[in-house]
Amino acid sequence: MSDDEADPELVELLRQHFQGKLNIKQESETGVLEDCEYVFDSSIDIAIDMRHCKKAAEEIYTQMQKKHYSTSTWSEHELHPKAKDESTVNFIFTMDLLNFSFWSELPDKERFAIEYKGKRWTGYWSLVAALQRALEEGIPITSPEYWQDEDKCDLDSLRHVFRSCTEEEMPLLKERLDCLREAGQVLEEYYDSSVVNLIDAADGSAASLVNILAKDFDCFRDEHPFKDREKPIRFLKRAQILVADLWACFDGESYGDFGDIDKITMFADYRIPQVLISMNALYCSPLVAAAIRDKQMLENGSSWEMQLRACSIWCVELIRREIKRNHPKAHINAILIDFFLYDKMKELEEAGKEAIPHHRTRSIWY
Numbered sequence: 473m474s475d476d477e478a479d480p481e482l483v484e485l486l487r488q489h490f491q492g493k494l495n496i497k498q499e500s501e502t503g504v505l506e507d508c509e510y511v512f513d514s515s516i517d518i519a520i521d522m523r524h525c526k527k528a529a530e531e532i533y534t535q536m537q538k539k540h541y542s543t544s545t546w547s548e549h550e551l552h553p554k555a556k557d558e559s560t561v562n563f564i565f566t567m568d569l570l571n572f573s574f575w576s577e578l579p580d581k582e583r584f585a586i587e588y589k590g591k592r593w594t595g596y597w598s599l600v601a602a603l604q605r606a607l608e609e610g611i612p613i614t615s616p617e618y619w620q621d622e623d624k625c626d627l628d629s630l631r632h633v634f635r636s637c638t639e640e641e642m643p644l645l646k647e648r649l650d651c652l653r654e655a656g657q658v659l660e661e662y663y664d665s666s667v668v669n670l671i672d673a674a675d676g677s678a679a680s681l682v683n684i685l686a687k688d689f690d691c692f693r694d695e696h697p698f699k700d701r702e703k704p705i706r707f708l709k710r711a712q713i714l715v716a717d718l719w720a721c722f723d724g725e726s727y728g729d730f731g732d733i734d735k736i737t738m739f740a741d742y743r744i745p746q747v748l749i750s751m752n753a754l755y756c757s758p759l760v761a762a763a764i765r766d767k768q769m770l771e772n773g774s775s776w777e778m779q780l781r782a783c784s785i786w787c788v789e790l791i792r793r794e795i796k797r798n799h800p801k802a803h804i805n806a807i808l809i810d811f812f813l814y815d816k817m818k819e820l821e822e823a824g825k826e827a828i829p830h831h832r833t834r835s836i837w838y
């Protein structure tokens with residue numbers, strides 16, 4: 473064989489090696505963005521208004537700069553845990569296991585609310601307040617072993633942990649107990665009941681951790697069939713926000729150190745669509761707009777609901793690209809845009825300035 477001919481065996485080995493790399497590359501993609509672009513391309517009830525999307529991008533960038541919005545904003549929230557240790561990892565995991573469906577149809581004074589530190593907390597903050605209160609009362613609510621103890625951790629004890637200062641009970645309490653139970657079993661079976669072991673299994677990849685959560689835990693597998701598409705559409709909202717909360721809380725270090733964190737998308741909940749619509753970046757057909765305005769229930773997995781979630785994720789991606797185009801040096805990803813929009817929406821709600829209601833879907837996914 474002449475010097476310039478490659479050894480066929482070596483070529484085959486290299487091919488298999490790079491082929492293998494390609495496979496690993498496949499596993500390190502969550503598929504969420506591709507799935508949402510697919511739904512956006514076939515949406516007829518929801519659209520993205522490009523002109524307002526561009527305008528929103530500039531407004532968001534300017535306000536984020538003014539507020540010095542960064543990962544450290546996460547820990548500045550009064551109720552978020554401050555310790556940078558394993559107890560906070562367990563807190564965040566528990567929080568994002570249960571981070572769904574707080575909305576109520578009752579008037580503000582009657583809706584489910586948690587009294588803690590002399591304040592009345594509703595929505596997402598009611599969850600965080602209840603977990604903090606339980607820990608202070610000596611209830612090990614963030615312990616995977618506790619979730620499996622059917623004598624100690626049952627519907628009554630969860631009702632006590634989430635006891636409201638009004639007559640309304642926390643929504644989907646039984647489903648929340650099921651999430652804790654399943655997570656306790658999976659963690660015991662595969663990760664020696666340690667959330668840190670679960671994070672270590674992702675080997676520093678955000679996308680891998682999202683995929684592991686979706687693979688090992690039914691209650692994180694937020695994916696749904698859409699029209700005649702062969703594969704379900706992946707939103708993976710609570711799996712993604714779990715990774716994002718770890719990243720933000722630990723400032724991208726320690727348990728929050730993910731080399732590919734920018735692969736995480738916006739989290740398809742019921743607040744970001746609301747704020748994108750109020751910024752005119754997202755457009756709803758008259759029928760959908762009327763359903764949202766009239767607070768009609770949009771069934772989980774219905775076409776309108778899927779389009780709303782997917783187009784919101786795609787809209788934030790376009791906003792992210794627009795900011796990157798105009799401010800190449802800005803360290804802004806979908807997570808920080810999302811966190812900023814959520815906090816902005818809560819400020820508008822607090823000030824009684826919600827232009828339109830958020831959409832009503834009751835599910836464990838968001």
Ligand SMILES: Nc1nc2c(c(CN[C@H]3C=C[C@H](O)[C@@H]3O)cn2[C@@H]2O[C@H](COP(=O)(O)O)[C@@H](O)[C@H]2O)c(=O)[nH]1
Pocket residue numbers: 545546549571572573574575594595596597738739740741742743744810811812814815838
């Ligand atoms: N997309 C997105 N969805 C978010 C959040 C958060 C809170 N994240 C904290 C961490 C960093 C940020 O700065 C926030 O301080 C909760 N949610 C979702 O909203 C719904 C609760 O709404 P309401 O009932 O009105 O509180 C529910 O589906 C919940 O899962 C977010 O950030 N992004």
